[in-house]
Structure formats: C-alpha cells, structure tokens
Amino acid sequence: MHNQDFFFQALIYLLAAVISVPLAKKLGMVSVLGYLLAGIIIGPFVFGLVGQEADDLMHFAEFGVVLMLFVIGLELEPALLWKMRKSIFGLGGLQVLITSIVIAITALLFGFQLNKSVGIGLILALSSTAIVLQTLTEKGLLRNVAGKSAFSVLLFQDIMVVPVLAIIPLLAALNGPATLTGSHLDEMTGVAALSGWLQLLIIVATIAAIIFLGRFLAKYLFRFIAETNLHEVFTAMALLLVIGIALAMDAIGLSPALGTFVAGVVLADSEYRHELETTIDPFKGLLLGLFFISVGASINFMLLIEDPFRIIGYVLLLVLLKFLVLLFLGRFFRLKKGYEFLFAFLLAQSSEFAFVLVSFSKQSQFFEEKTAGLLLLVVALSMALSPLLLLFNDKAVSPILARWQNKLEFDEVEAQENPIILAGFGRFGLIVGRLLLANGFKVTIIDNNPANVKVLRTFGFKLYYGDVTRPQVLESAGIANARLLILSMAEYDNALKVAKYVKNKYPGVEIMARAKDIYHAFEFVKLNVKNTHREMFNSGLELGTRALEHLGFARYEAHRSARFFKHHEEEIFMELYEHWLEDRNRFIQETRRFSEQLSETLAAEKNFSIHEADSAWDVESIREEAESSLKSQKEQ
Amino acid sequence: MKRILVEFAHPAFQKSRINKQLVDAVKNMKGVTFNNLYENYPDFFIDVKREQQLLSTHDIIVWQHPFYWYSAPALLKEWMDLVLQHGWAYGRDGRQLEKKTVISVISTGGRREIYCREGRNHFTINEFLAPFKQSVNLCRMEYLPPFVVHGAHTMRDEEIPKFAEKYRKLLTLLQSVQLDKDKLSSVEYFNELID
Known part of the structure; x- marks a missing residue:
C-alpha cells in the first residue's frame, strides 16, 4: 500500500468513525452500532469508499479484541477470577454445549449434513466478546450480576475457540478426503503437528513464562521505564508486552486474546495496573472501532438483496434460539428480576471469532463458498442486531418486567467497594x-x-x-x-x-x-x-x-x-x-499575589487581639468584686 | 413546655454501652437540645459564646456523663471553668442563669451498695456531687437529685433499655410537671420519683 493510499484510507475510516459514533451516541445507542453503520456506509454497498482490503483490515483490527481482553484482565484480580470459576465453567460450558446442539439440530432440519450441522452449531454458539464487553464497559454493567455472568460465558467461549479450531478439520475429514495443507491451518495449529505431549509441554511452558514475566520481571521493567519519566516509552513497553504475548500464543496455537487476558490478570495487582490500563485503553478503543467498521464494511449485501426474507429469517431464528437457551440458563443459574433477560439479550449475537472460524473452514474445504458467505452474512447481521436488542430490552422488556414485579429499577448493589x-x-x-x-x-x-x-x-x-x-x-x-x-x-x-x-x-x-x-x-x-x-x-x-x-x-x-x-x-x-x-x-500579578493576600489577611485581623479575646481563667473581675465587697464590709 | 439542654460529656462514646442507649433514648425528643461536648470540642477549645447562648435559651440543663474518679470527665470541668464566667453566671452582676434547673445524669461502674460509709467508696453519690451542687447554687440555680445508673460494669445488655426508658420519662416529666419540693427533698436519687 502506498503511503498516500494509506492516509486516504485512514482519512475515510477516521472520518466515518468521528461522524457516526457521536451521532449514534446522541441517538442513545452504544458506540458499536455507530461503528457498524459507519462501516456499512463506507463499504462497497453504499459509497464503496473501501473495498476488499476491509477483510485484511479486520484481521489487523482483531488485535483490538486482544487488547480489550488484556485490559479486562487488568481489572480482575486472580482471587476474583477464582471466585468466578463456577460460572465460567458451569454457565459457560453449558451455554456452549446446549446452544451448539440446538443450532446443529436446526441446521440438520434445514438439510445440512450432520458434520456440517455440528460445525455450524459450534461456530454460531459463540457470542461476540468485542460487542458485549464494549457494551458492558460503556454502560457500566461489568459489575452487575448479568454483566458478570455474561463475562464468564465469554471467557469460556474464548477458551473454546482453541478446541473448535481442532475439531473442524476432523469434521471436515468426514466430508471425504480434505486437504489439510491450507496455509491458514498451518498457522493456526502449528504446534498440532508435534506430538501431543510435547505440545502440552510447550503450552504449559508458555503460560508459565507469561505468569513469571508478569509476576516478577514486569515489575522491574516497568519501574525502570517509569523512572525515565518518558511516557511514550512506557506506552511502547506496554504495547510490546501485549504484542509479544499475542504472537507467542499464536505460535503455540492458543487464542492470543486468552494469553493477554492471563497476562492482564497476572498484572492486576501490580502497582502499574492503572497506568497500563490508561495507556492501552485508547489503542484498544480505536482498534475495536476499526474492527466494527470493517465488520460493517464486509457485510455482503448482494446475498441479502438476492434473498432478503430467507436471510433475515435465518438471523432472527439464530438470535431467537440463542436467546432462549441463554434465558433458560440464566434462570437455571438464578438470575432474577430481569437480569436473566439482560443476560440473554447481551449474548444473543454471534461472535467475531465466527469470521475467523468460517474462513478457516472454507480453507479446509469444510464449507463451500456459498455456505460460508451465508454464514458470514448471518453472523454480521446478528452482531449488527445486538445493540438494537439491548435497546429493545432497555426500552420495552425491562419496564414491563419492572411493572410486573413492582420494582422500578434494577438494584445494583453487588460488588460494592467503597475505596x-x-x-x-x-x-x-x-x-x-x-x-x-x-x-x-x-x-x-x-x-x-x-x-x-x-x-x-x-x-x-x-x-x-x-x-x-x-x-x-x-x-x-x-x-x-x-x-x-x-x-x-x-x-x-x-x-x-x-x-x-x-x-x-x-x-x-x-x-x-x-x-x-x-x-x-x-x-x-x-x-x-x-x-x-x-x-x-x-x-x-x-x-x-x-x-x-x-x-x-x-x-x-x-x-x-x-x-x-x-x-x-x-x-x-x-x-x-x-x-x-x-x-x-x-x-493580580502572580508576584503581587502574596503581598496582596498578606495585606488583606492582616487588615481583617487588625482589631483582633488574642490577649483581649481570651478571658478564660481570668480572675481580674473576681478580684475587683472581692475588693469592693471587702471595702463595703469595712465601711459598715 | 420547658426547654431542656443536655450537655453530654464522654471521651470514648464509641466504646460506651450504657450512655449510648441513654443518649439514643432522648437526643431526638421534641424540646430537647443534645450538645455533645467531646464531639464539638475535640481539642478542648470550647466556644464560650456559643455555649452561653445555648444556656440562655434553655430552662433545664442536664449534665450527662460517666462518673470518672468520682467526678465528671475533664471536658465538662473545662466547660464549667470557661462557660460559667464570673459576671455572667455568678458574682454580683452575674445573673444570666438565675432560676434555671440543673440535674446530673451519671453512670457508675460500682453498685449502689458500695457508695456509703461502710462501703468501699466510703461516700455517697450525693456527697461526691457536692461541688456540682454548690456550683449550681452559686449560679442561683436549683440542683435536683441526680439520676444514677449504677453497676455499669456488670450490667447485662438486656437490662439497659429499662434505664434508657426511665431517662426518657425523666425528661418528659421535667418538661411538663411542676416538681413538688417536699417530694424532691425526700429522695436521694431522682430515679425513685419515676415509675
């Protein structure tokens, strides 16, 4: 890409973001919707200002998700994470399991083969970490019960990306002889080529290295850098850390987001936590914005125009199925008072990982071109629908529920810290x-x-x-x-x-x-x-x-x-x-200020004398009185 | 209705059991002003003007405090030293407190039996309170028999509300009823006049 080209692209993306996000905000929507709209507008189907490179850009911008997980990790101390283990594995595990099965059965009914149905189920069961966490942060819901449950599920899904990547080639193999030599595949599961034990050893060693780095080494590094008092070096160091970990995780075939999340958690009780958070935050925000824009730009409206009712039907069906499973699980895990609805609406869309997984499946010839395009469109539309669902929950569902239960507002008393x-x-x-x-x-x-x-x-x-x-x-x-x-x-x-x-x-x-x-x-x-x-x-x-x-x-x-x-x-x-x-x-000149202050203070104090004001333990008047009474006694 | 001013002195109120409940029973009563001395003047720097103003606008003054070394906590003594000024509270021209009434409300660790000639404390409560009584006399005010809660150290929690209720009744009584001089002189403690 030529420099001029690059700057022109940047100009368009930034302009789109700067115009549409504040507009969306003004209209009471989360910024995600604004970014998506911006993407659609500059994308090939409206103005066509950006084209094919949106896909590459999306891969680049996925790094925003990685940064986000790092920041989320920073806010979670290990002890807190340990407390959440039940909801991560229980709620998260059940969500992935049940949703996959339900979607797979539905796909079967629509005439897909069994192995493909399972693949579709696994891919669509995941929800969008980027959209949900961004929404939670923006609305301050991260400490809310529903928000915490949603976060647990997302965390589990992040872990699940790895096994799903491993399962898809197996499912593809049932298709007949599949070619497993696609470059993407090698990249994703590079370590998979090694023997199982060795693979496990490498993974454990890498995680241990991250923990060691964060726990013992990072402290000295950050201190050393902080002492230079050069903020940009601190920023560089923070980015270096995150990118380094992301690459390492990628190399061993684990989700980079998961790796940086671990690093974030490890650094959560370090003294540089707040500074790291603030340093990474703008990058995270921009990249995520870019990511959402590219999702918007990559929506294939041609497919939609060809067969609008079928596509919209799929999207609604997908969201409905996910919603019902989530609602059931929310109830099962004792979310009450409308929190179960919030929880279900939050997670009812599909995940950005689906983009990765679908294009990976396409390369391993698991899905043909048409199915892949359809899936991508459905996923993107479900993501675009997600902010609207929340709006619907806020404006329609929760007021009705509140009236039913005679409760006016959600009470948000949980996780009260009062520092x-x-x-x-x-x-x-x-x-x-x-x-x-x-x-x-x-x-x-x-x-x-x-x-x-x-x-x-x-x-x-x-x-x-x-x-x-x-x-x-x-x-x-x-x-x-x-x-x-x-x-x-x-x-x-x-x-x-x-x-x-x-x-x-x-x-x-x-x-x-x-x-x-x-x-x-x-x-x-x-x-x-x-x-x-x-x-x-x-x-x-x-x-x-x-x-x-x-x-x-x-x-x-x-x-x-x-x-x-x-x-x-x-x-x-x-x-x-x-x-x-x-x-x-x-x-008043700065140099004159002090003398000005002095003269005013002294003027106000001019008639004040402690000596006169403080008459405590004063015996003068008593002596006077005693003497005068003594005198009158003598006179008598 | 007579206006009552409670001058409360307790240097460690947060640790108190008895006085906590006594205070809770009366501090929000209508016509009662609760003045927490240690809370207002933690540095012992008493605002004499403010205190005199308070005294002037009330009819009955209550000195409520635990009984420390057979007397009041230091700040109440400081209060007397500074607020009861010559020429204001007493002396030839000091008549600002004339005809007001004062009562001591005290709590003691020891039981009532030990406050007598034969007991360990050798003197009665009223003998110990002589300096308070005479200070009140000097200011031309009337000093009522004290309201005393004995045995604070050994009192069980469930016994305390009884005294709190009695204290409340005492203030209600003082607010409205004209007290009978003969009855007053016949009792050692005011407790005996409240059922």
Whole structure:
C-alpha cells in the first residue's frame, strides 16, 4: 500500500468513525452500532469508499479484541477470577454445549449434513466478546450480576475457540478426503503437528513464562521505564508486552486474546495496573472501532438483496434460539428480576471469532463458498442486531418486567467497594495515608512519582503509579463508588482540575484537598469543595507556638494562643472568600499575589487581639468584686 | 413546655454501652437540645459564646456523663471553668442563669451498695456531687437529685433499655410537671420519683 493510499484510507475510516459514533451516541445507542453503520456506509454497498482490503483490515483490527481482553484482565484480580470459576465453567460450558446442539439440530432440519450441522452449531454458539464487553464497559454493567455472568460465558467461549479450531478439520475429514495443507491451518495449529505431549509441554511452558514475566520481571521493567519519566516509552513497553504475548500464543496455537487476558490478570495487582490500563485503553478503543467498521464494511449485501426474507429469517431464528437457551440458563443459574433477560439479550449475537472460524473452514474445504458467505452474512447481521436488542430490552422488556414485579429499577448493589482514594503520596499525602492506614483503613493510593512508588512499595503500602488528571485512572481506581477522595498532590492546578471533574461527574464523592495558600483554598471553595487544608498553616502555627514559649509564654498559654489564632482564622476565612470573589476579576500579578493576600489577611485581623479575646481563667473581675465587697464590709 | 439542654460529656462514646442507649433514648425528643461536648470540642477549645447562648435559651440543663474518679470527665470541668464566667453566671452582676434547673445524669461502674460509709467508696453519690451542687447554687440555680445508673460494669445488655426508658420519662416529666419540693427533698436519687 502506498503511503498516500494509506492516509486516504485512514482519512475515510477516521472520518466515518468521528461522524457516526457521536451521532449514534446522541441517538442513545452504544458506540458499536455507530461503528457498524459507519462501516456499512463506507463499504462497497453504499459509497464503496473501501473495498476488499476491509477483510485484511479486520484481521489487523482483531488485535483490538486482544487488547480489550488484556485490559479486562487488568481489572480482575486472580482471587476474583477464582471466585468466578463456577460460572465460567458451569454457565459457560453449558451455554456452549446446549446452544451448539440446538443450532446443529436446526441446521440438520434445514438439510445440512450432520458434520456440517455440528460445525455450524459450534461456530454460531459463540457470542461476540468485542460487542458485549464494549457494551458492558460503556454502560457500566461489568459489575452487575448479568454483566458478570455474561463475562464468564465469554471467557469460556474464548477458551473454546482453541478446541473448535481442532475439531473442524476432523469434521471436515468426514466430508471425504480434505486437504489439510491450507496455509491458514498451518498457522493456526502449528504446534498440532508435534506430538501431543510435547505440545502440552510447550503450552504449559508458555503460560508459565507469561505468569513469571508478569509476576516478577514486569515489575522491574516497568519501574525502570517509569523512572525515565518518558511516557511514550512506557506506552511502547506496554504495547510490546501485549504484542509479544499475542504472537507467542499464536505460535503455540492458543487464542492470543486468552494469553493477554492471563497476562492482564497476572498484572492486576501490580502497582502499574492503572497506568497500563490508561495507556492501552485508547489503542484498544480505536482498534475495536476499526474492527466494527470493517465488520460493517464486509457485510455482503448482494446475498441479502438476492434473498432478503430467507436471510433475515435465518438471523432472527439464530438470535431467537440463542436467546432462549441463554434465558433458560440464566434462570437455571438464578438470575432474577430481569437480569436473566439482560443476560440473554447481551449474548444473543454471534461472535467475531465466527469470521475467523468460517474462513478457516472454507480453507479446509469444510464449507463451500456459498455456505460460508451465508454464514458470514448471518453472523454480521446478528452482531449488527445486538445493540438494537439491548435497546429493545432497555426500552420495552425491562419496564414491563419492572411493572410486573413492582420494582422500578434494577438494584445494583453487588460488588460494592467503597475505596478511599488518595491522590498524591509525597510529603503531604504520606502523612495522611499513614494515619488512615494506621487506623486500619484500606487506601487506594495513586502517585505519579515512580521513585516514591518504588520506595513505598518496599514498606508494604498498596499504591499505583498513575496520573489522576486522566479520568480513566480515576475511574479504574473506583471513583464511581468511592466514599472519599483526598487530593494531597503538589500539582495545585491539577488538583483543581480533578476536583472540578469529580464534582461534576460524581457529585456524591466527598472531596478533601490540600491547598497551597488561601487563594488556592478559595478556588476549591468555589468548586464547592469545603474541606481544604493549607499545607503550611499547621506547621507554621506549631513553630510559632514554640517561639512564643521561647519568648516566655507558659507552654499552655502558648498552646491556647495558637488554638485561638487558628479558630479565628477559620472564622475570617469565609469573610475573606467573599472579598476575593468580588475582586478576583481584577488582574493580580502572580508576584503581587502574596503581598496582596498578606495585606488583606492582616487588615481583617487588625482589631483582633488574642490577649483581649481570651478571658478564660481570668480572675481580674473576681478580684475587683472581692475588693469592693471587702471595702463595703469595712465601711459598715 | 420547658426547654431542656443536655450537655453530654464522654471521651470514648464509641466504646460506651450504657450512655449510648441513654443518649439514643432522648437526643431526638421534641424540646430537647443534645450538645455533645467531646464531639464539638475535640481539642478542648470550647466556644464560650456559643455555649452561653445555648444556656440562655434553655430552662433545664442536664449534665450527662460517666462518673470518672468520682467526678465528671475533664471536658465538662473545662466547660464549667470557661462557660460559667464570673459576671455572667455568678458574682454580683452575674445573673444570666438565675432560676434555671440543673440535674446530673451519671453512670457508675460500682453498685449502689458500695457508695456509703461502710462501703468501699466510703461516700455517697450525693456527697461526691457536692461541688456540682454548690456550683449550681452559686449560679442561683436549683440542683435536683441526680439520676444514677449504677453497676455499669456488670450490667447485662438486656437490662439497659429499662434505664434508657426511665431517662426518657425523666425528661418528659421535667418538661411538663411542676416538681413538688417536699417530694424532691425526700429522695436521694431522682430515679425513685419515676415509675
């Protein structure tokens, strides 16, 4: 491809995405539908701006799925995964088994041969990881019961891709002598040529290597790179890791998505988790978008136009069958209150793996050209239908169910974590964090100084390297249901930015902030963050107290004087704030700010004297009274 | 209806069993203001103006606290030192609290039997409360017999609600009924006047 060509293609894809995705969003649809529409529009059947290369592009863009699984893995700690084992193997296993059988029987009824029917059943039983996970993430349903169940099923299906790839040639062999020398096949099952034991050994060794790499080596690597403070190198390293693992998995014939998922899980409790997530996320999003666009572009509308009713009938039948099996399983696995419907609607489409599997089957001459084209069309249309199904569930099914059950909304109480997020763990945050930890509170600490992260890790603090001004870092730290966000960082403007963002998006989260000076504190108050503490105030006061002691004050007198001063300061704070609000429009030079602040504070304090105000333990008036009564006694 | 101000002093309220239930029984009663001293002034820096304001707007003052070293926790003593100012609460011109009523509501670890000449504590509760009584007198207020919950250390959980209910009744009584002077002087504890 010439450079110019390449840029022209990029221009079309990006333009299509930029126009159609926001439009879809505006219309209340998930972005997947927007991408699919964009693909259809630029594809050969509408404008024909892109053509045959969409297929190649799709293979490239499948890497987005790999990246997505990596990011999902990052969010799943091994312990959590272990807890899900029942639903992964139970629910997932049964879904694949039952759906395959049901679809295979249906295919038989439509006159396909037995072996082909089984193949079709296995291929169409899988659901789209890309669409479902993207939807779950976008709608914040990953922690919802239905979302978690759907995720378990998808995970199992990902594992299933490998055996299905192995089974298809066997099924094809029943067709008569099949040629198993297609290049694609070699690529997919390169290790399969080796003896069974050796193959197993290689697979185990590769997985062990991934775990070892993630567990022990990656920590040092990422630390070493983070310390360079060059963000792009960190990005390069993250991509290198994912691509490396994907290639390794491909080489041994396992699903690359599965491999990077394992790597993600292994890295889930490392301190670089949040940063990795934010780094990979944009690539993931773009590639997935590209993937969906190419799915849209590759839909063969000619077949559809030739025989529209039959095709649409197939699609609806497929979705219906999958839906019914899923609904039954959802009930069986105790999903209630409409969650079983959400679960079933989520997974009712076919998988992007079907594209891979179908073209693989075509190469092994399992399916003839026409069947393959038909399958691809049905799969693509079922994927395109999927966002509409969810829309249907949201707008039609769940309101009706809710009315039936007299429940207005789905209750989403599961997986409630309420983290305390501490942003900035330097000189200031350290003190805050230590106090909280000493009192038994678990704190999610985010710091952007790799040197700090390194030292503090060795003392057993749980902290992450990341930039909290990025919304995604906050989100993956759990800001959505945090009970407290403490901004203890020294980047004062950034702290304000974060406060503003969080106040807007998550008004329920309590924010406490370290302020540089009274003006900085005012900025926070203006954002309705009331709990600010000037970083120097208390230590300045402490030293002032010692000074008073040295100058002859009794220690308690000095102490009380400082308390009085502090309380008075709190009293005049709001008064100064009002003043500041009034004339903040005036241009004040940065260098003049301090003296300005000084004069205003001192002016507000002019008539204040602790000595006069604090009359505690004052005996003057009692002595006066006693003397005067003594005098009147004498006079009598 | 008389307005009641509960000045509550407990430095470790979160560990309390008895006072927790006593407080819960009364803090949301109509006409009752609950003022948690340790919660308001954790640094012992009492807002004297605010406290005097509160006193001025109430008729009956309750000092509720556990009995520490035969007296009140330190912050209530600090409160007395600072809030009951000469020239405001007492002294020639200090008449701001005149005619108000004060009652102590206390809990003690020891049982009632040990608070007597022959008992281990040698003095009665009312003897220990003499400084409170005289402070009240000096401010020209009336000091009622105390409401006492004895045996806090050995009390079983199921016995506590009984006292909480009694405390509630006490405040209801103080709010509405004119108290009989003779009856008051005939009892050692206010507990005896509540059925």
